[in-house]
Amino acid sequence: MPGAAENAYKVRERRIRDAVALKSPDRVPVVPNGPAWPARALGVKMTDVASTPEVSYKRIIAAYTGLGDIDGIQSPAYDVSTLGIQWLSRVSVPGRELPDTDLWQVNEGEIMTSDDYDLIIAEGFASWLERYYVERLPGTIEAFNRFVKTVPDALALCQEKGIVPFTPAVTTIPYEYFSGGRSLKLFLLDLFRQGDKVQAAMDAAMPVLIERARQTIRGLDLVGVWVGGWRSASEFISPRLWERFVLPYFKQMVEVVIEEGAIPVLHFDANWDRDLERLRELPPGKCVLSLDGKTDIFRAKKILGDRMCIMGDVPASLFALGTVQDVKDYCKRLLTEVGPAGFILSSGCDVPIDAKYENVRAMVEAVL
Numbered sequence: 001m002p003g004a005a006e007n008a009y010k011v012r013e014r015r016i017r018d019a020v021a022l023k024s025p026d027r028v029p030v031v032p033n034g035p036a037w038p039a040r041a042l043g044v045k046m047t048d049v050a051s052t053p054e055v056s057y058k059r060i061i062a063a064y065t066g067l068g069d070i071d072g073i074q075s076p077a078y079d080v081s082t083l084g085i086q087w088l089s090r091v092s093v094p095g096r097e098l099p100d101t102d103l104w105q106v107n108e109g110e111i112m113t114s115d116d117y118d119l120i121i122a123e124g125f126a127s128w129l130e131r132y133y134v135e136r137l138p139g140t141i142e143a144f145n146r147f148v149k150t151v152p153d154a155l156a157l158c159q160e161k162g163i164v165p166f167t168p169a170v171t172t173i174p175y176e177y178f179s180g181g182r183s184l185k186l187f188l189l190d191l192f193r194q195g196d197k198v199q200a201a202m203d204a205a206m207p208v209l210i211e212r213a214r215q216t217i218r219g220l221d222l223v224g225v226w227v228g229g230w231r232s233a234s235e236f237i238s239p240r241l242w243e244r245f246v247l248p249y250f251k252q253m254v255e256v257v258i259e260e261g262a263i264p265v266l267h268f269d270a271n272w273d274r275d276l277e278r279l280r281e282l283p284p285g286k287c288v289l290s291l292d293g294k295t296d297i298f299r300a301k302k303i304l305g306d307r308m309c310i311m312g313d314v315p316a317s318l319f320a321l322g323t324v325q326d327v328k329d330y331c332k333r334l335l336t337e338v339g340p341a342g343f344i345l346s347s348g349c350d351v352p353i354d355a356k357y358e359n360v361r362a363m364v365e366a367v368l
Helices: 003-020 037-042 053-065 081-087 115-123 125-136 140-148 151-161 174-182 184-193 195-220 239-245 247-259 277-281 297-304 316-321 324-338 357-365
Strands: 090-092 105-107 170-172 224-229 263-268 288-291 309-314 343-347
Touching (some): 037 357, 081 170, 151 195, 170 195, 174 184, 195 239, 247 263, 297 309, 297 324
Antiparallel strands (some): 090 105
16 A cells, blocks of 8 residues: 555544544544446446446446545445345346346345245255355356455555445345345234244354354454344334344344454444434444434434444435535534534435435535
8 A cells, every 4th residue: 555545544544433433533534335326427337336346346436536535435346246145135137137227126026935944944044045045046146256356356446545445345134134035025924923933043044144244354354344224123113023033133243243343334224213222232432323314313313422423324315306505504414413523424325326426526525
């Protein structure tokens, strides 16, 4: 790493780590996210970021570093195979099922059956999962392995640019895997009809997911890890079910990520308003709560501000439909009411594919 880039990296990493530790850094760090927007921003085919991993990270890093003085990128490397891997679902891919300029799409449907819970319990999650990928999602594991080989290059390029690859790897809990493979409707019915069996399968899966998270953190020496929650907010299920099938598993995964020396970034899409108090049970000054705009980020700050760094949450609608002044005004509110201590400015989930370039740049410039 050249001297100037190395120094810039150290400054930016310290800025992020100070925010995570609930301190006030020299300025609020800005760490954008989203793999689709870079293709539109650079005027290249969506296949460049969706399914060509040797090119994808270069496009993502070029688009976001071109905006100005960012501190990092949440996910600097991407391939759509990661969706199939984690959601146990089929994905329509640009250049294959879709035009090569279109956005990829997860196809909701029942691929995992009710009988699979018994198989997971009987034979173990690892062997079941390997067979699932081969038989029901052919080509997914091969594409994912091709992508994994490019991740070290993406991390190295970030460092060469003096920016932090904040969360280049993703882990999650069994709930998210099963709800994708079963389809959300059927999975939620399973929680009522055969909750004991679902829990037994989750308990069989969890050690495998934990060990894979450990090995990923160690192998890549990660700063942070996405701990994803997409459908596990209790807006989808009753608090009773959430207490049983969601919270204990997130606690386990967060503890493991911290134990391995990385920062758990709780990438929580959907509405987590009624779960915020329970998140106070997670280790203080160690986690980041990354919100997508559906959870009230200002309320989250009031409830969790003394326990957890908050990240977000410029909404997709503002990027796509707002003006530069709209973005600046919202960012100013975030910087003053959620920041400056314990806050990282970012997009709410991803910068959307149709975001105006000047609006994304306005978010970056808001911290300067």
